[in-house]
Amino acid sequence: MQEDTFMKARGRFGLVIPEINSSLDYEFLEGVFAEAKILGYDVVVYTGVFNSIRELHYDNYISGLENIYTLICTQKLDGILIAAERFHAQDILKKIYDYAVMTSTPCLVLGGETNNAVSMEAEEYSGMYMMTDHLIKEHGCRKLYCLAGIPGHKSSEERLRGFTEACIDSGIEVKESDIIYGYFWKNVSQQLGIDILSGKTEKPDAVVCCNDVMAVSLTNVLTSKGIRVPEDVKVTGYDGSWDAALNFPSVTTIAGRDSKFGADAVCRLYEMVTDEKVSQNIYRQYVRFGRSCGCCENLPMEPHLMDMIERSREKRQFLPTDFIHRMSDNSTLEELSDSIDEVGHILGCMEGMDICLCSDWQGDMDNPDNFRQFGYSDEMYLLLSKRFGDNEESGYTFKTSDILPVLNREHEPLMIILTSLHCTGQIFGYVASMYKECRRIFIDEYFAGWCDSVSNGIKMLQKKLYSRYLSQQIEKNSDKDPVTGMLNSRGFIVKTSEILERYKNEGKDSYLLLLTYYPGKIGSIDLEMFLESIMVNLCVHRVCAKIKEETFAVIVPAFDQQEVDNTVQNLISAFESGIRERFGDAALPEFVAYFLQMNSADIYDIEKTVYESGMLLHEKRKAQEDSFMDYRQQIYRLRRNITAEPQKQWNIDDMARDIGISRSHLQRLYKQFFSVSIKDDVITARIKKAMQLLSNTNMRIQEIAVLCGYNNDNHLMRQFKEKTGKTALQYRKETMAN
Numbered sequence: 206m207q208e209d210t211f212m213k214a215r216g217r218f219g220l221v222i223p224e225i226n227s228s229l230d231y232e233f234l235e236g237v238f239a240e241a242k243i244l245g246y247d248v249v250v251y252t253g254v255f256n257s258i259r260e261l262h263y264d265n266y267i268s269g270l271e272n273i274y275t276l277i278c279t280q281k282l283d284g285i286l287i288a289a290e291r292f293h294a295q296d297i298l299k300k301i302y303d304y305a306v307m308t309s310t311p312c313l314v315l316g317g318e319t320n321n322a323v324s325m326e327a328e329e330y331s332g333m334y335m336m337t338d339h340l341i342k343e344h345g346c347r348k349l350y351c352l353a354g355i356p357g358h359k360s361s362e363e364r365l366r367g368f369t370e371a372c373i374d375s376g377i378e379v380k381e382s383d384i385i386y387g388y389f390w391k392n393v394s395q396q397l398g399i400d401i402l403s404g405k406t407e408k409p410d411a412v413v414c415c416n417d418v419m420a421v422s423l424t425n426v427l428t429s430k431g432i433r434v435p436e437d438v439k440v441t442g443y444d445g446s447w448d449a450a451l452n453f454p455s456v457t458t459i460a461g462r463d464s465k466f467g468a469d470a471v472c473r474l475y476e477m478v479t480d481e482k483v484s485q486n487i488y489r490q491y492v493r494f495g496r497s498c499g500c501c502e503n504l505p506m507e508p509h510l511m512d513m514i515e516r517s518r519e520k521r522q523f524l525p526t527d528f529i530h531r532m533s534d535n536s537t538l539e540e541l542s543d544s545i546d547e548v549g550h551i552l553g554c555m556e557g558m559d560i561c562l563c564s565d566w567q568g569d570m571d572n573p574d575n576f577r578q579f580g581y582s583d584e585m586y587l588l589l590s591k592r593f594g595d596n597e598e599s600g601y602t603f604k605t606s607d608i609l610p611v612l613n614r615e616h617e618p619l620m621i622i623l624t625s626l627h628c629t630g631q632i633f634g635y636v637a638s639m640y641k642e643c644r645r646i647f648i649d650e651y652f653a654g655w656c657d658s659v660s661n662g663i664k665m666l667q668k669k670l671y672s673r674y675l676s677q678q679i680e681k682n683s684d685k686d687p688v689t690g691m692l693n694s695r696g697f698i699v700k701t702s703e704i705l706e707r708y709k710n711e712g713k714d715s716y717l718l719l720l721t722y723y724p725g726k727i728g729s730i731d732l733e734m735f736l737e738s739i740m741v742n743l744c745v746h747r748v749c750a751k752i753k754e755e756t757f758a759v760i761v762p763a764f765d766q767q768e769v770d771n772t773v774q775n776l777i778s779a780f781e782s783g784i785r786e787r788f789g790d791a792a793l794p795e796f797v798a799y800f801l802q803m804n805s806a807d808i809y810d811i812e813k814t815v816y817e818s819g820m821l822l823h824e825k826r827k828a829q830e831d832s833f834m835d836y837r838q839q840i841y842r843l844r845r846n847i848t849a850e851p852q853k854q855w856n857i858d859d860m861a862r863d864i865g866i867s868r869s870h871l872q873r874l875y876k877q878f879f880s881v882s883i884k885d886d887v888i889t890a891r892i893k894k895a896m897q898l899l900s901n902t903n904m905r906i907q908e909i910a911v912l913c914g915y916n917n918d919n920h921l922m923r924q925f926k927e928k929t930g931k932t933a934l935q936y937r938k939e940t941m942a943n
Contacts, residue, residue: 212245212618213245213615213616213617213618214245214246214247214612214615214616214617214618214619215245215246216245216246216247216283216478217246217247217248217249217281217282217283217608217612218237218241218246218247218248218249218282218283218284218285218286218471218474219248219249219250219251219277219280219282219284219285219286219310220234220237220248220249220250220251220285220286220288221251221252221274221277221285221286221287221288221301222234222250222251222252222288222291223252223253223255223256223288223291223292223293223297224252224253224254224255224256224291224648225250225252225622225646225648226256226648226649227446227447228445228446228447229444229445229446229463230291230463231643231644231646232445232461232463232464232467233288233291233463233464233466233467234250234467234620234643234646235464235467235643235644236463236464236465236466236467236468236469236470236471236487236488237286237467237468237470237471238467238618238620238643239464239468239487239488240467240468240471240472240485240487241471241618242617242618243485244471244472244475244483245618246283246471246475246618247612247618247619247620247621248618248619248620248621249280249282249608249621249623250620250621250622250623251273251274251276251277251623252273252622252623252624252648253267253270253271253273253274253297253624253625254270254624254625254648254653255267255270255271256291256292256293256294257293257294265629265630266627268630269625269627269628269630269631269632270624270625270627271297271300271625272579272580272581272625272627272632273623273624273625273635274297274300274301274304275304275579275580275581276581276605276608276623276635277301277304277305277308277310278304278305278307278308279580279581279583279605279606280605280606280607280608281606281607281608282308282310283310283311283478284310284311284312284313284474284475284477284478285305285308285310285311285312285313285474286312286313286315286470286471286474287301287302287305287312287313287314287315287317287322288315288316289314289315289316289317289318289319289324290315290316290317290327290360291316292317298317302314302319302321302322305321305322306321306322311323311474311477311478313325313470313473313474313477315327315466315470316359316360323477325469325470325473326359326360326363327360327462327463327465327466327469328363328462328465328466328469328490329360329363329364329367329462330363330364330366330367331367331490332364332367332443332459332462332490333363333364333365333366333367333368333371333413333415333443333459334367334368334370334371335367335371335459335490335492336367336368336371336413336441336443336457336459336492337349337367337368337371337372337413338371338374338375339492339498340410340411340413340439340441340498341371341372341375341377342375343500344410344411344439344498344499345410346409346410346411346439347377347410348407348409348410348411349368349372349377349383349409349410349411349412349413350383350384350385350397350409350411350412350413351365351368351369351379351383351384351385351412351413351414351415352385352387352393352394352397352412352413352414352415352419352420352423353365353368353384353385353386353387353415354386354387354415354416355386355387356386361386361415364415364443365384365415368413385397387419393419394414394418394419394420394422394423394426395422395423395426397412397423398422398423398426398427398430399426401427401432401438402426402427402430402432408432408437408438409438410438410439411438411439411440411441411498412438412439412440412441413441414440414441414442414443415443416442416443416444417442417443417444417445417446417448417449417456417458418446418448419442420440420441420442420443420449420456420458420497421442421448421449421452421456423440424440424452424454424456424497425452427440428454434454434496434497435454435496435497435498435499436499439457439497439498439499440456440457440497440498441456441457441458441497441498442456442457442458442459442497443458443459443462444458444459444460444462444463445458445459445460445461445462445463445493446458449493449495450493450495453496454495454496454497455495455496455497456495456497457492457493457494457495457496457497457498457500458492458493458495459490459491459492459493460490460491460492460493461488461489461490461491462490464487464488465485465488465489465490467488468485468487468488469485471485472484472485529658529661531544531547531548532544532545532548532658532659532661532662533658533661533662533665534665534729535662535665535666536666536669536725536726536731537666538588538666539600540726541588541662541663541666542560542588542589542599542600544662545560545588545589545591545659545662546589546591546596549589549591550593551655552638552647552652552655554645554646554647555593555638555639555640555645555646556592556593556619556639556640556641557590557591557592557593557597557611557638557639558589558591558636558637558638558639559587559589559590559591559597559599559609559611559636559637559639560587560588560589560590560591560626560634560636560659561585561586561587561588561609561634561635561636561637562585562586562588562626562633562634562663563577563581563582563585563586563632563633563634564582564583564584564585564586564602565577565582566586566633566634566663566667567667567670568631568667568671570670570671570674573671576630576631577631577632578630578631578632579632580632581605581632581634581635582605583604583605583606584602584603584604584605585602585603585604585605585634586601586602586634587599587600587601587602587603587610588600588634590610590611595842597610597611608621608623608637609621609637611639617641619639619640619641620639620640620641620643620646621637621638621639621640622637622638622639622640622646622648623635623636623637624636624638624648624652624653624656625656626656626659626660626663627660628657628660628661628663628664629664631664633660633663633664636656636659673754683695683696684696684699686737686751689734689737689738689741689751690741691737691740691741691749691750691751692748692749692750692751693750693751693752694750694752694753694758694815696750697748697749697750697752697758697815698808698811698812698815699808700748700750701717701748701760701803701806701811702806702807702808702811704748704760705760705803705805705806705811706806708762709806713762713763713764714762714763714764714765714802715760715761715762715763715802715803716760716761716762716763716766716769716800716801716802716803717758717759717760717761717800717801717802717803717814717815717818718758718759718760718761718769718772718773718798718799718800719752719756719757719758719798719799719800719818719819719822720756720757720758720759720773720776720777720796720797720798721755721756721757721796721797721822721823721826722736722755722780722794722795722796722797723755723794723795723797723826723829723830724794724877725754725755725794727792727793727794727877727880729880730788732784732794733754733755735783735784735787736757736780736783737751739779739780739783740757740776743776743779744759747759747760747761748760752815752819753819756819756822758815759772759776760803761800766800766802769800770800773798773800777796777798780796781793792873792876792877792878792880793873793877794877795829795830797822797825797826797829798822799818799821799822799825801814801818836864836866836874837874837878839864840864840871840874840875840878841878843860843864843875844875844878844879844886847883847886847887847890848890851887851890851891851893851894851913851914852891852894852911852912852913852914853914854914855883855887855914857871857872857883857884860883871883887914888924888928889928891913891914891915891921891924892913892924892925892928892929894912894913895909895910895913895921895925895933896929896936898912898913899933899936899937899940900936900937900940900941906918906921906922906933906934909921909933921933
């Protein structure tokens with residue numbers, strides 16, 4: 206069935222799985238999602254990324270990863286699948302069962318049992334019967350051993366039953382000594398190989414292994430000591446794993462078990478939810494012939510398996526984004542969101558990604574040891590809704606039960622992978638990565654490291670906010686800022702009362718001037734302390750204060766408002782000159798001022814006036830900043846377009862006209878956002894494209910110049926030398942040599 210025939214999503218199934226790592230995990234997910242799409246359901250996957258016996262190294266980090274499973278009892282799901290057979294640690298599996306009990310949602314346990322949910326086992330019998338029957342009838346094997354799994358284990362017993370009944374149906378007696386039990390691990394098969402080599406165990410015609418790990422291990426032991434596979438002993442496996450296909454000799458195995466199990470499980474869950482019986486006809490178990498049974502020398506592998514193998518071998522290209530530092534160096538949530546957005550392209554294999562934070566992610570400022578260590582808040586904050594195109598709207602709260610806001614809109618079925626955001630024992634939220642194809646999923650150490658960097662960025666921001674909060678608390682109890690020595694709000698009000706009386710006696714009018722600015726940080730430059738030091742020097746003979754973050758207050762003696770307006774312009778000019786002197790050709794912030802005449806020296810009146818004026822200043826700044834942020838989105842989009850298509854003839858007047866601002870305003874804002882001019886950015890983008898073409902093609906310089914937006918090759922070569930310190934031909938020769 207083609208993708209465009211799938212119905213719109215009408216519900217959601219949850220899938221709890223420990224990790225997405227092996228070929229069998231991918232095949233299982235593919236079966237689940239393929240059938241869910243046909244039935245019109247999203248699949249929400251809850252994975253802790255980690256799956257191991259944890260007694261010796263269980264810690265807060267692992268606990269944080271596994272906290273993601275708590276979501277199944279708080280989010281709206283039509284049904285839940287628990288992939289129990291894939292969990293190594295039974296303690297976390299028991300917790301998951303407990304979470305499932307807390308909801309009335311139909312729950313299907315796969316490959317495990319619990320008293321509180323329906324369970325389902327994979328169909329194991331027919332594949333093992335098929336394999337054993339093939340060895341007997343096609344290869345004439347009469348002496349067969351079965352390397353079984355755990356005695357009493359349902360899966361192991363079903364596979365063993367398939368082996369035994371295939372032998373009996375062909376008139377072959379199965380003795381107790383023909384069955385070797387183990388735990389699906391290499392040591393059992395290695396020991397059998399050693400026993401066959403030493404003569405302790407009679408050499409059989411064939412060994413039917415209950416999984417591929419044992420088959421590969423046994424094959425390697427036998428062939429290393431001169432017993433030929435398949436000429437002397439035929440060896441087969443079960444599971445259809447990549448190891449079986451890649452081993453030499455390649456192992457004949459039963460494939461399709463996991464994809465079939467996944468699709469069958471969705472059909473069963475659908476029946477539990479709707480009372481409508483369905484069956485899947487996409488996947489089945491089949492024999493994948495390899496060399497180990499003698500059926501083929503070099504049979505081509507199925508295209509989908511080759512695709513998965515190539516995907517597993519694929520290494521993510523290192524992209525020099527410095528994402529660890531960039532996500533740790535932010536002062537506001539908005540800055541953090543921008544940083545995550547800017548480096549999110551390194552995980553570009555997904556359709557989209559949402560970063561969702563608990564409403565209490567900041568913790569308790571008055572008691573920093575009190576923070577969320579378990580579960581999630583009832584509401585989440587959508588920090589970023591990244592799409593590989595245009596991002597969705599973000600920066601608002603939604604109910605945790607909704608999982609993601611996007612799921613409440615009409616859409617084709619998606620697979621959404623939920624993983625935890627946590628650090629040093631604190632739960633921050635979750636990452637939701639969205640896919641339309643299972644084979645694009647990459648939940649590996651690279652992805653986990655990226656998530657950890659996001660969590661660390663949140664933790665660093667939390668520390669900055671706490672430090673800021675402490676400073677504010679200290680400031681409340683003193684008259685001066687502890688760092689600059691400048692009056693704080695409290696000290697300013699008291700001092701203003703004194704100075705107004707003096708100016709009144711001298712016959713002077715007094716004006717309250719409030720001045721603020723945005724953004725507080727331009728590129729890597731934090732302006733706060735720098736502007737504070739300038740203000741202290743400028744107002745030696747005036748009453749001035751930092752009354753709140755990024756807001757200064759000054760009492761100005763003046764004869765009229767024009768004189769105050771001149772004072773405002775002089776202050777802004779001094780700030781701008783100081784920034785240029787200290788930081789060179791740096792971008793400048795936007796300044797916002799508000800002033801009014803002071804008529805009363807009463808402390809209560811002054812406090813009220815300062816407060817109300819501060820509110821008016823804030824509204825004025827917000828209005829300007831909202832407009833500024835509208836421009837910001839457009840200018841960020843402009844930069845992405847420049848990076849994507851540097852060869853276009855970029856004209857600043859045309860860019861400004863498209864955005865709806867003046868040429869000079871566009872240039873100033875662009876420099877503020879990126880600490881580089883538009884012209885330099887265009888040149889840099891063109892040179893980067895030229896470097897790619899020089900490294901990866903044999904095109905002539907003249908052709909490259911045209912593709913990079915240059916009218917002639919001399920212009921390209923001159924700018925290339927200026928930017929890289931090398932000629933284009935030198936660069937090509939060096940990269941080709943490497």
